Amino acid sequence: MTHMSSFGPPRYSGARQTLRGVNFICNAPQAQAVSLIGDFNGWNPDANPMRQQPDGAWLIMVELRHGHHRYAFWVDGQLTLDPRAQGITRNDQGQRVSLVPVS
Amino acid sequence: MKHISTAATNKSDKAAREVPASLIHPVVIYPFRQPADYSDLTALYDLVARLNADRARYARPVTVLDRKTHFAMEGNQAFRDFRHQTVAKHSDVLDAWCVDTCQMWYTGLGHAWEHGHSHDVYWLLPGDFNYGTPIGQQVLSRLNDLPEIIQELDQDFCVGEITTDHSNPKQLIDTYGTFAMLYNWFPAEAREIRQMTERPRSEFFAIRHAFLGEVLRDRWYAYEQTLVILLKAVLGKKKISRFSVGDLSDLPHGRESLAAAMQEVERTERVLRSFWRERNQHNRTWPVEYRALATQSSDIRRTAFTLLENLLK
Numbered sequence: 001m002t003h004m005s006s007f008g009p010p011r012y013s014g015a016r017q018t019l020r021g022v023n024f025i026c027n028a029p030q031a032q033a034v035s036l037i038g039d040f041n042g043w044n045p046d047a048n049p050m051r052q053q054p055d056g057a058w059l060i061m062v063e064l065r066h067g068h069h070r071y072a073f074w075v076d077g078q079l080t081l082d083p084r085a086q087g088i089t090r091n092d093q094g095q096r097v098s099l100v101p102v103s
Numbered sequence: 104m105k106h107i108s109t110a111a112t113n114k115s116d117k118a119a120r121e122v123p124a125s126l127i128h129p130v131v132i133y134p135f136r137q138p139a140d141y142s143d144l145t146a147l148y149d150l151v152a153r154l155n156a157d158r159a160r161y162a163r164p165v166t167v168l169d170r171k172t173h174f175a176m177e178g179n180q181a182f183r184d185f186r187h188q189t190v191a192k193h194s195d196v197l198d199a200w201c202v203d204t205c206q207m208w209y210t211g212l213g214h215a216w217e218h219g220h221s222h223d224v225y226w227l228l229p230g231d232f233n234y235g236t237p238i239g240q241q242v243l244s245r246l247n248d249l250p251e252i253i254q255e256l257d258q259d260f261c262v263g264e265i266t267t268d269h270s271n272p273k274q275l276i277d278t279y280g281t282f283a284m285l286y287n288w289f290p291a292e293a294r295e296i297r298q299m300t301e302r303p304r305s306e307f308f309a310i311r312h313a314f315l316g317e318v319l320r321d322r323w324y325a326y327e328q329t330l331v332i333l334l335k336a337v338l339g340k341k342k343i344s345r346f347s348v349g350d351l352s353d354l355p356h357g358r359e360s361l362a363a364a365m366q367e368v369e370r371t372e373r374v375l376r377s378f379w380r381e382r383n384q385h386n387r388t389w390p391v392e393y394r395a396l397a398t399q400s401s402d403i404r405r406t407a408f409t410l411l412e413n414l415l416k
Contacts, residue, residue: 068248068255087248088299089256089344096298099256099344101248 019063020102026073026082029056036060037079038071043091045074064102072097125222127250127309129154129164130211131194132204134231137176141185142235147228150243152193162218164194166230167211169201205328209319216315225315226250229306242349249309252344259314259341260332262300263307263348272364275414277304279407280368281330287399288375292337300345303330304371307348314341324377326370334378361415368407372400 026034034050040062041047050058050073058073070091073080079095081088087099131151138144154161168190176182190196199210208227215225226249233239242265252261267274281303285293296303304327310318317335324331336343376397383389 068252070256087252087344087346089252089258090342099252099346101245101251101346 018066020066021061022064022100022102023059023061024050024071024073024082025084026050026058026075026080027056028058028073028075028080031058031075033076034058035074036062036071037074038097039069040064040071045077064100066102069100069102070097071100125224125254126162126219127154127160127247127254128162128215128219128223128225129194129228130208130215130225131164131166131228132207132211132230132306133166133168133172133190135169135172135204135207136231137172137179137182138231140235141181143233143239144185144230144235145189146234146240146243147230147232148189148193150234150246151228155193162215162223165197165211165215166190166194167197167199167201167207169207170198171200173198203325205326208328209323212310212315213319216312216319219312221312223312224250224253224309225312226309227306238350245346245348246307248346249307249348252346253309253311256344257342258344259311260336261309261344261346262302262305262329262333263309264300264302264305264345265307265348266350270414272415273302273304275411276364276367277302279410280364280404281327281371283403283407284368284371284375284400285330287403288379288396289334292334295337296333299343300333303333304367305329308332314339322381324374326374327367330371331374331378338382361412364411364415365408368404368411372404376400 024036026036028034034052035045036048036050037043037045048060048062050060052058068087070089071082072091072095073082079097081096082098085098086101088096089099091097129151131147134144151164151166154164168186173186186196197210197214199207201207201210212225212227219225226246228246232242234243246263249261249263252258265273269275282293282297285296285303306329308329310332314336317339318332321335333343335341379396380389380393383392386392
């Protein structure tokens with residue numbers, strides 16, 4: 001997952017409405033099914049299934065609005081943190097989840 | 104109450120919630136020792152100037168300047184010019200006699216808190232980092248994420264984590280000193296803290312108004328404030344986030360020396376001893392437990408000294 005947040009004073013409402021494509025990559029070559037879950041899809045494992053690449057990693061691009069989003073990978077039914085995430089926080093159930101900033 | 108709307112894609116999105124308007128209060132800690140080269144501070148105050156220009160989102164920044172720094176430099180024209188033409192232009196300067204950096208934090212955060220409101224967020228910006236380098240510029244571009252995470256995700260405390268290699272003195276001190284001490288005095292809380300961050304003494308953080316108020320009103324320990332705040336956060340079941348701000352280093356002030364490293368380990372030990380005693384002194388058996396933990400703590404300190412002596416040669 002890659003992203004870059006830049007300080008552009010200030011983040012006005014126009015920027016807040018901008019959708020930005022963000023790639024998420026989950027390295028789980030042995031997994032049967034992987035999906036992206038987060039605030040942006042109601043933590044629904046069916047909303048954003050990821051596609052396995054020839055190298056075994058799972059990939060998805062989603063469009064996210066400006067701001068900070070909580071997310072995790074749903075790997076064969078298990079919530080899994082993104083080891084490359086820029087931040088960590090907790091979801092409403094108190095589970096540790098990953099953080100992505102979108103500028 | 105005025106409201107602002109944050110990013111959203113659907114109703115379940117946390118960021119979709121209407122959140123009360125809140126201001127971010129930047130608090131800059133001016134370096135205790137004035138660097139000869141102003142490029143790092145110039146880069147920092149370029150950011151401060153932009154914050155100061157955006158009053159819809161930011162309160163007037165505050166700079167805490169130790170009087171000892173001021174008097175050491177008052178005969179220096181470059182310092183006087185920088186203070187008046189840059190620092191004072193873009194921030195309110197709080198001149199304070201401080202025994203150490205933690206007292207500078209206390210002065211700045213306390214002042215900002217007194218001028219803040221219940222939905223506000225306070226953002227600490229340490230001045231003695233290499234912001235003028237290309238990497239430093241990248242880091243500066245990410246620091247604003249810390250208070251924004253608190254606002255957008257309704258957090259109480261967001262700690263910024265700098266990236267260092269394993270042989271960096273900060274890393275070594277935390278590995279063999281800070282966490283070892285924490286696991287001794289507060290094992291359950293230490294596990295919780297380490298789930299969130301590897302930098303429990305980070306100088307980069309943002310904190311919500313109510314939580315800062317709690318921390319300020321409680322006894323303010325003399326050392327390692329971030330560690331104390333993290334402990335209070337875990338014990339008080341506050342919402343904590345961690346965000347990586349990149350690869351930064353302290354300006355060369357001798358912090359890498361063995362003596363300085365041991366001073367930090369000893370300070371950590373002292374604050375954890377005080378904190379533990381304060382929380383447990385109501386138990387009749389506390390002296391017995393304390394004595395056992397203190398013995399172990401001394402062993403940990405001696406081991407840390409041996410390891411740091413070998414590693415920081």
